[in-house]
Amino acid sequence: MSIVLSGIRSTGNLHLGNYFGALRNFVKTQDEHTCYFFIADFHSLTTHPNPKLLHDNVKNVLIEYLAAGIDPQKSTIYVQSDVPEVCELYLLLNMHAYLGELSKTVSFKEKARKQPQNVNAGLLTYPTLMAADILIHNSDYVPVGKDQEQHLELTRKYARRFNNLYGVEYFNEPDAFNFGMELIKIPGLDGSGKMGKSEGNCIYLYDDSKTIEKKVKKALTDAGPTEANQPKPECIENLFTILRVVSLPEVVEYFENKWNIAEIRYGDLKKQLAEDIIKVTSPIRERILDLQNDESYLRNVAREGAEKARESARKTIREVREIMGIKPF
Ligand code: TRP
Numbered sequence: 505m506s507i508v509l510s511g512i513r514s515t516g517n518l519h520l521g522n523y524f525g526a527l528r529n530f531v532k533t534q535d536e537h538t539c540y541f542f543i544a545d546f547h548s549l550t551t552h553p554n555p556k557l558l559h560d561n562v563k564n565v566l567i568e569y570l571a572a573g574i575d576p577q578k579s580t581i582y583v584q585s586d587v588p589e590v591c592e593l594y595l596l597l598n599m600h601a602y603l604g605e606l607s608k609t610v611s612f613k614e615k616a617r618k619q620p621q622n623v624n625a626g627l628l629t630y631p632t633l634m635a636a637d638i639l640i641h642n643s644d645y646v647p648v649g650k651d652q653e654q655h656l657e658l659t660r661k662y663a664r665r666f667n668n669l670y671g672v673e674y675f676n677e678p679d680a681f682n683f684g685m686e687l688i689k690i691p692g693l694d695g696s697g698k699m700g701k702s703e704g705n706c707i708y709l710y711d712d713s714k715t716i717e718k719k720v721k722k723a724l725t726d727a728g729p730t731e732a733n734q735p736k737p738e739c740i741e742n743l744f745t746i747l748r749v750v751s752l753p754e755v756v757e758y759f760e761n762k763w764n765i766a767e768i769r770y771g772d773l774k775k776q777l778a779e780d781i782i783k784v785t786s787p788i789r790e791r792i793l794d795l796q797n798d799e800s801y802l803r804n805v806a807r808e809g810a811e812k813a814r815e816s817a818r819k820t821i822r823e824v825r826e827i828m829g830i831k832p833f
Contacts, residue, residue: 508533508681509540509643511584511634514548514561518568519706520781521690521699523788524749526647529683531573533647539579540641540813541569546584546591547633550626551615566802568709571791580816582809584637589817594629594636596824600665601632609654635659638678640817645681656680670827688749693723695739707781709788716785720778729766736763743777750780 510530518527533539543565545558562583574581584590606612606628616623626633634655638646639662648656656678663675691697692705699706707719724739736744740763748756755776762768795802825831 506537506644507540507641508537508645508647509542509638509641509678510647511542511544511547511637512565512569514543514545514558514565515552516701517564517708517710518572519699519701519708520746520785521706523572523709523784524688524690526649526683527569527572530647531575533683534575534578537645540643540816541574541579541581542587542637542813543583544634544637547630550624550630551619551622563802566806567792567795568788570795570805571788572709576805576809580809580812581805582813583806586806586810587640587813587817589814589821590633590636590640592821593640593817593824594633596828597632597635597639597662597666598629600669601629601662603628605658605661606631609658611651611655631655631658632662635662639663639675640820641813642676642820643678644676646678647681647683653680672827674823674827690749691742691745693719693742695724695742697738707785709785710792711785712789713778713782713786716782717778720774720781723774725770728770729763729768732766733764734766743773747773747777747780750784751776755780 530539530541543562545562548558548561566581566583569581570576609631611630612628615627619627631654635658638656638659646656646659660677663677666675667673689697690699692699692703693707694703694705696703696705707716711719723743725743726737726739744756744759747759759768759773759776762773
């Protein structure tokens with residue numbers, strides 16, 4: 505059993521792209537590995553501190569992950585700010601993190617360009633905080649997308665540097681994790697390649713049936729095939745990609761055939777697509793609604809998660825202090 509750690513941004517609702525891209529695989533991973541899931545609320549302070557929204561955002565993410573199948577009996581799910589040991593490791597790692605390498609990361613340069621009035625030290629040391637998140641449990645694997653690979657590379661560098669500096673074999677160098685399977689990329693409904701929050705083309709797990717029907721109905725299509733066996737334009741291929749994920753094989757085959765004989769009716773395709781998306785999302789939506797009213801359950805999950813995470817974190821801090829020569833009298 506390897507240790508898999510997954511860090512979750514504390515903004516935004518989960519959409520179909522998140523669900524089929526990674527979340528569904530997280531749910532399976534829980535049975536095979538020791539999994540930690542945490543909500544990175546400290547990280548969100550580097551860009552948009554908003555005391556009114558912070559807690560609600562964290563709560564929302566917690567609810568949606570639980571609703572989608574993260575099981576607190578199998579995994580440890582916690583909020584980053586509930587585990588203060590992370591802050592200590594962050595401080596200690598910062599002593600061996602250099603301005604040159606931090607200021608060169610793509611994410612830092614991008615954020616500095618986007619918010620020139622707020623290029624704060626937290627933004628600069630975002631990668632050390634992330635390294636602390638990962639190394640605090642001495643994780644073996646971290647499921648990350650392309651945009652986070654450079655951060656993971658720095659984490660490996662900091663692990664290696666620590667080991668070399670102190671002449672120990674203490675930290676693992678964690679690897680990216682792809683769940684041993686191919687990740688499905690869910691396209692947008694606007695003819696674009698990717699479903700994403702910033703693209704504004706998402707179907708959220710939280711959306712009700714009416715909203716989903718409306719969004720699918722509005723999805724971009726073309727004028728339709730004029731002859732048999734034409735290649736599909738991107739916007740139509742996109743609809744089929746989603747259909748393949750949510751519908752039964754015979755349904756997909758039916759519409760493939762209709763396309764191939766140039767008799768497809770997009771209205772029918774969209775109706776079926778919306779119906780099958782709703783089949784996937786509606787049980788999750790129901791759990792979201794239930795959890796929203798169950799403060800005491802959420803409190804227990806967060807408290808027990810933090811306790812389990814702190815157990816592992818305290819052990820790391822104890823050992824790291826000893827290695828670095830920080831000793832009690
Ligand atoms: N930086 C990650 C993101 O933007 C979130 C994150 C913070 C994270 N700490 C982490 C991811 C540790 C994996 C491991 O998505």
